[in-house]
Each structure stands twice: as C-alpha cells, then as structure tokens.
Amino acid sequence: MVKICCIGAGYVGGPTMAMIAFKCPKIEVVVVDIAVARINAWNSDRLPIFEPGLDEVVKACRGRNLFFSADVEKHVAEADIVFVSVNTPTKTRGLGAGKAADLTYWESAARMIADVSKSDKIVVEKSTVPVKTAEAIEKILTHNNKGINFQILSNPEFLAEGTAMEDLAKPDRVLIGGRETPEGRKAVETLKAVYAHWVPEDQIITMNLWSAELSKLAANAILAQRISSVNAMSALCEATGADVAEVAYAVGKDSRIGPKFLNASVGFGGSCFQKDILNLVYICECNGLTEVANYWKQVVQINDYQKSRFVKRVVSSMFNTVSGKKIAILGFAFKKDTGDTRETAAIDVCHGLLGDKAQLSVYDPQVTADQIMRDLAMNKFDWDHPQHLQPMSPTTTKQKPAFIFDGRNVINVEELRKIGFIVYSVGKPLDPWVKDLPAAPPS
Numbered sequence: 001m002v003k004i005c006c007i008g009a010g011y012v013g014g015p016t017m018a019m020i021a022f023k024c025p026k027i028e029v030v031v032v033d034i035a036v037a038r039i040n041a042w043n044s045d046r047l048p049i050f051e052p053g054l055d056e057v058v059k060a061c062r063g064r065n066l067f068f069s070a071d072v073e074k075h076v077a078e079a080d081i082v083f084v085s086v087n088t089p090t091k092t093r094g095l096g097a098g099k100a101a102d103l104t105y106w107e108s109a110a111r112m113i114a115d116v117s118k119s120d121k122i123v124v125e126k127s128t129v130p131v132k133t134a135e136a137i138e139k140i141l142t143h144n145n146k147g148i149n150f151q152i153l154s155n156p157e158f159l160a161e162g163t164a165m166e167d168l169a170k171p172d173r174v175l176i177g178g179r180e181t182p183e184g185r186k187a188v189e190t191l192k193a194v195y196a197h198w199v200p201e202d203q204i205i206t207m208n209l210w211s212a213e214l215s216k217l218a219a220n221a222i223l224a225q226r227i228s229s230v231n232a233m234s235a236l237c238e239a240t241g242a243d244v245a246e247v248a249y250a251v252g253k254d255s256r257i258g259p260k261f262l263n264a265s266v267g268f269g270g271s272c273f274q275k276d277i278l279n280l281v282y283i284c285e286c287n288g289l290t291e292v293a294n295y296w297k298q299v300v301q302i303n304d305y306q307k308s309r310f311v312k313r314v315v316s317s318m319f320n321t322v323s324g325k326k327i328a329i330l331g332f333a334f335k336k337d338t339g340d341t342r343e344t345a346a347i348d349v350c351h352g353l354l355g356d357k358a359q360l361s362v363y364d365p366q367v368t369a370d371q372i373m374r375d376l377a378m379n380k381f382d383w384d385h386p387q388h389l390q391p392m393s394p395t396t397t398k399q400k401p402a403f404i405f406d407g408r409n410v411i412n413v414e415e416l417r418k419i420g421f422i423v424y425s426v427g428k429p430l431d432p433w434v435k436d437l438p439a440a441p442p443s
C-alpha cells in the first residue's frame with residue numbers, strides 16, 4: 001500500500017488529501033500539522049475550514065484511509081510520498097520584505113524530512129513557491145547524505161476556495177513537474193498514477209520542474225490581471241454611463257476571451273493573488289526585469305485603487321463624512337462560501353470607514369465575531385477626539401437618507417431604489433445622488 005503524508009492541514013492540505021483518500025481507497029493518507037488545535041478540529045465534527053462538500057468526503061474516509069495527526073515526524077518517516085502544503089506568505093521583514101515569499105515554513109519542513117527519513121521518498125511541492133525553489137529544497141534534503149534518494153516534484157494546486165471539492169473532483173488539469181532524469185521520470189509516473197484514479201490521463205500534464213513552478217504563479221497573475229482589467233473598466237463605466245456587467249458580457253462572448261473571471265468587484269482578496277503577484281514581481285526584479293516587474297505590480301495597484309475608490313464613494317455620498325454613521329457590512333470573507341478572511345477586501349474597506357469614524361456592524365455567516373475583531377484590531381481609537389463630544393447632525397441620528405454600496409453587484413438595484421435607498425453598484429450607471437460627486441475626492 002502506497003503511503004502518503006501531507007505536511008500542512010490547511011485550506012489546501014486538508015481538502016486535497018481528503019479527495020485523494022476518497023478517490024483512492026487503497027492509499028493511506030495522513031495529514032500532519034504542528035498546529036495541534038487544527039488537527040483536533042480535523043478529527044472532530046466541526047472541521048477547521050468551511051468548504052461545501054468537504055464534511056461528507058472527510059466523514060466517508062476518516063479512520064478508514066484518511067488520518068489527521070500532530071505526530072509529524074512519525075508519519076513523514078513512514079511515507080513513500082510526502083506532500084508539503086505549508087504556508088508561504090509574503091515576507092514581512094529582511095531582504096525582499098513586502099514582496100518575496102517567506103519560505104521559513106517550507107525550509108523547516110524540508111529539514112525535518114531530511115532528519116527523520118530512513119527510506120527513499122518523493123517530496124511534492126504543493127505549496128505555491130518561487131520558481132527554482134525545488135533546487136534549494138534538493139540541497140536541504142541531500143545535505144546530510146544518508147544514502148536516501150529524494151525526488152522533488154512540483155505539483156501546484158489550482159483549487160479555489162468555496163469550490164475546492166468540485167475543483168479537486170474535476171480539475172481542469174493536474175500539473176506535475178519533475179527532473180528530466182530516469183529517477184525523476186519514475187517519480188512523476190508514481191504521482192501521476194495517484195491522480196489517474198479519477199483524473200483523465202490527458203488532463204495530467206507533465207513538464208520540467210521550473211515550468212511547473214512558474215505556471216502556478218503565472219496562472220494566478222493572469223487570473224488577477226483579468227479582475228484588475230475589468231475593475232479598471234468599472235471606473236470608466238461609472239464616468240461614462242456604461243454598465244460594466246454589459247461590457248464584460250460583450251467582451252466575454254469573444255471565445256478567445258471567455259466569460260469567466262470578468263466580474264467587477266470591490267477588489268480581489270484571498271491569501272494568494274496579491275502574495276503570488278508580489279512574489280512574481282520580486283522574482284522579475286531579481287532577474288533584472290524591471291519593466292516586467294512593473295507590469296505585474298500594476299495589477300496589485302489597480303486592486304488597491306479599486307478598494308479605496310469604493311471607500312471614497314461611500315464617504316463622499318454620505319456628505320463627505322461617515323463619522324458616527326451606522327453602516328452595516330454584509331459579508332466579510334474574501335468571497336462567498338468560505339470563512340477565510342485573509343486579505344479580504346472587507347478589511348481595507350472597514351479600515352477606510354473606521355478611519356472616518358463610522359460605526360460598523362459586520363455580519364458574515366461563515367466568520368465569527370472574534371475573527372472579525374481580530375482582523376480589524378489594528379485600528380487605533382482616536383483618543384484625542386472622543387466621539388461623545390462631537391456634535392451629531394440631524395442626518396446622523398435619523399440615518400436618512402439610507403444608502404447601499406454593492407461591491408459585488410449582487411443586489412436588486414431597482415427594488416431597493418423603489419423603497420427609498422440610494423444605491424451605488426460598482427461600474428453601473430450612477431444614482432443621480434452620487435453622479436455629481438467627485439469619483440475620487442482627494443484623500
């Protein structure tokens with residue numbers, strides 16, 4: 001029986017391994033993590049992450065051929081294939097801070113694999129990593145040469161949160177990169193055989209290691225670029241009376257472009273798009289490709305612009321101040337069907353509004369109040385200007401007129417206008433109220 005161990009029981013490790021166990025009953029899969037609370041949650045009735053369809057798959061396999069354990073070293077030592085699915089966040093300090101990927105977690109996982117291994121292993125990069133990481137990992141693994149053969153494969157993950165189980169069950173493609181040596185090719189075939197249990201062979205693409213590593217960064221950069229492109233258009237739509245949904249529909253009908261990922265929004269969020277593009281920017285800079293780096297940087301800059309544009313719309317619509325005004329924020333996670341708040345646009349929007357002293361009530365069915373408070377904790381209360389000393393205008397106490405600002409274009413504008421709301425929707429023809437206000441007043 002092939003034994004798989006996955007280091008990292010997060011949004012990728014958990015669902016991915018659950019799907020492998022589900023589709024391959026003869027393979028034993030153990031997901032390990034240093035976060036004991038997370039492992040306990042995976043072993044409980046309340047899984048640590050919310051994903052539609054995940055509960056059912058975990059329940060079908062847990063205790064059969066799917067296990068969650070905090071005994072990291074034991075299960076790594078016993079495995080034939082070790083997936084590494086640890087976090088690779090943006091570095092916050094040192095060389096490349098604010099851009100480069102922080103590979104601390106990856107490196108410590110690799111050192112541990114090297115230390116505890118007593119048999120040959122295939123080590124699979126599941127985390128999103130800078131191109132050429134496999135070379136560094138190889139060096140770590142073979143540093144204390146104990147006569148053990150390690151083959152490194154790149155097998156980036158393309159699932160999106162909220163649809164992870166669907167994406168895993170029917171992936172557009174599975175990508176495997178390996179060394180172009182007989183041992184490398186053999187390792188690629190071994191991993192391919194795992195996915196071939198449910199993925200058609202022509203959808204399992206194999207290539208060299210560096211192409212596979214870079215393909216992941218490229219895919220995320222191009223997806224995010226589509227959103228920034230349509231969001232840039234949304235600003236022009238508002239200025240001209242065009243409707244971004246109509247424009248996106250017309251553009252997406254071109255079969256060369258396609259309809260997906262053209263929804264204008266308050267900006268993309270999530271743990272990966274921004275981090276992966278910044279990482280790409282850093283890699284370009286390190287390779288002396290300044291123009292290429294600047295090109296991709298612009299995708300993130302437009303995303304930041306879209307978030308601040310949204311906040312400015314809210315503030316300027318409500319008489320240029322939201323101080324003391326009650327604002328309900330519906331939805332806090334970075335997209336629907338997830339409780340993940342990492343890099344959610346809602347944090348920036350809330351910070352922008354809190355900066356102008358708005359009173360926020362935030363609700364999201366998948367996010368706890370504690371989590372929201374933690375995410376917003378960076379705000380400082382303005383002690384010099386206590387709110388109770390500030391005069392309340394009649395409009396702030398009565399809360400009229402009432403406004404709705406739709407950063408997702410999901411509400412029925414006409415119905416809400418009928419019952420008296422002033423409505424702003426990203427990229428849509430402007431409400432007469434908003435129309436005469438500057439799109440982006442000076443901050």
Ligand SMILES: NC(=O)C1=CN([C@@H]2O[C@H](COP(=O)(O)OP(=O)(O)OC[C@H]3O[C@@H](n4cnc5c(N)ncnc54)[C@H](O)[C@@H]3O)[C@@H](O)[C@H]2O)C=CC1
Pocket residue numbers: 007008009010011012013032033034035038072085086087088105106108109126127128129157158159160161271272
């Ligand atoms: N979240 C997503 O939708 C996707 C994420 N990715 C990539 O997958 C990787 C993981 O992402 P997530 O699952 O979202 O992160 P996560 O933060 O949810 O999970 C990572 C887990 O690794 C554990 N960990 C860290 N160092 C460890 C060590 N040395 N030993 C054992 N456990 C360790 C952490 O405790 C954590 O539970 C990242 O590189 C990300 O870019 C790729 C595709 C989709």
Ligand SMILES: O=C(O)[C@H]1O[C@H](OP(=O)(O)OP(=O)(O)OC[C@H]2O[C@@H](n3ccc(=O)[nH]c3=O)[C@H](O)[C@@H]2O)[C@H](O)[C@@H](O)[C@@H]1O
Pocket residue numbers: 128157158159160161162220223227260261262263264265266267268269270271272273334335336
């Ligand atoms: O590497 C990763 O982590 C993953 O990143 C994204 O997945 P994810 O971030 O989970 O979710 P998306 O559906 O891509 O949405 C990202 C953000 O873009 C926003 N978005 C998406 C689509 C769109 O048309 N408009 C738009 O604003 C979403 O609301 C969300 O805030 C990619 O879609 C996955 O393929 C990739 O594996």
